[in-house]
Every structure is written in C-alpha cells, then in structure tokens.
C-alpha cells in the first residue's frame with residue numbers, strides 16, 4: 001500500500017470508529033508503518049475528523065518529521081512495533097473494554113474469558129497493564145515484557161490497545177475485543193459455558209495470530 005493509501009485508510013477507519021461511538025471526543029489514536037517510518041494520528045485530534053495531509057509523519061526512530069504533533073501515546077505504540085512484528089496499532093476508549101479494565105476482580109493475566117471463537121482468533125489472551133498516566137513513558141517497562149506474546153492488552157482504568165499486521169486487522173481485532181468485553185459484562189452474573197480448552201487450542205492452531 002502506498003503512503004497516500006495508508007493515510008486515507010487511517011482517516012476512513014478513524015471516522016468509522018468515531019461515528020459508531022467506539023471512542024469519544026479526542027480520545028484514541030491510530031498508527032501505521034509506512035516506508036521509512038510511521039504515520040500517527042495527531043495529539044488531541046478527533047478520530048472522526050482527521051485530515052490525511054495533517055497526520056503526523058515519524059521517521060524510523062519515531063522522531064516527528066512532518067504534519068501535526070503526534071499522539072502522546074507513542075511510547076505505547078512503539079512498545080508494540082519494537083516488541084513484535086506488526087504494521088499498525090489502534091488504541092480506543094471503547095466503553096465495554098474500558099469498563100472491563102476498571103474491574104477490581106479481573107484476572108490481570110487473562111482479562112477476557114474465551115466464550116466465542118472470534119476473540120480467540122483475532123485477539124488471543126489479553127493481559128492488563130498497571131495504570132500509568134496517559135502518555136507516560138513509565139508504561140514501557142510494564143508493557144514491554146507482555147508484547148512478544150500478546151497482540152492486545154487492556155490498560156488498567158483506561159482502555160484497550162491492539163496491534164496487527166495491517167490497520168484493517170488491528171481494527172477488526174479491537175472491535176472483536178470490544179464485543180467480547182460487552183458479552184463478558186452482559187453474562188457476568190449468569191452461568192456461562194466457556195469454550196473448552198480443546199476448542200481454544202484448535203482455533204490457535206488453525207488461525208495463527210500475529
């Protein structure tokens with residue numbers, strides 16, 4: 001994909017996510033790899049009203065080279081780019097995944113019980129990263145050990161962040177995570193049949209996550 005096409009894709013997905021209420025106000029951010037560096041959404045921008053020409057352009061080391069100043073969450077995004085092979089990162093404050101990140105009795109190693117196949121296929125096991133101030137580089141040592149084995153994490157009392165090989169893939173994954181969180185909360189006080197481990201193993205073997 002050309003850089004121009006990736007710019008258009010970031011704008012298209014940003015508008016779609018915002019229009020569907022998956023992140024509010026100026027919350028959330030998107031980044032994607034391009035030749036020689038990265039594109040990222042500007043800090044304090046609304047994902048519903050992005051301008052392709054004003055997206056932040058970063059060099060391969062993450063230095064801002066053109067466009068508006070980048071999201072303050074670059075330390076988070078670069079934890080993914082440095083820790084695993086991926087081409088895009090999406091962070092949202094989507095309601096249900098964020099609600100899950102605020103529960104005090106959540107398993108920090110496994111926040112989403114696998115009850116449907118798609119969350120296993122698109123997201124995998126989701127750990128919770130301890131709270132740090134939005135934009136703080138203090139998150140790096142907390143998140144770094146998790147990234148090689150996880151394409152998605154929940155930021156405690158904050159929200160989800162997901163990576164994938166492509167931007168389309170990262171959006172599909174964060175939407176699936178949101179749906180799984182919604183189901184988890186809807187079913188919280190009901191007797192739930194989780195997927196048997198044999199089914200989870202079969203999905204993991206058949207649909208390899210990157």
Ligand SMILES: O=C(CO)COP(=O)(O)O
Nearest residue numbers: 028029043044071072134
């Ligand atoms: O979600 C956000 C912080 O966690 C939004 O921050 P930015 O506006 O800097 O991208």
Ligand SMILES: [Zn+2]
Nearest residue numbers: 027028134159
């Ligand atoms: Zn945020």
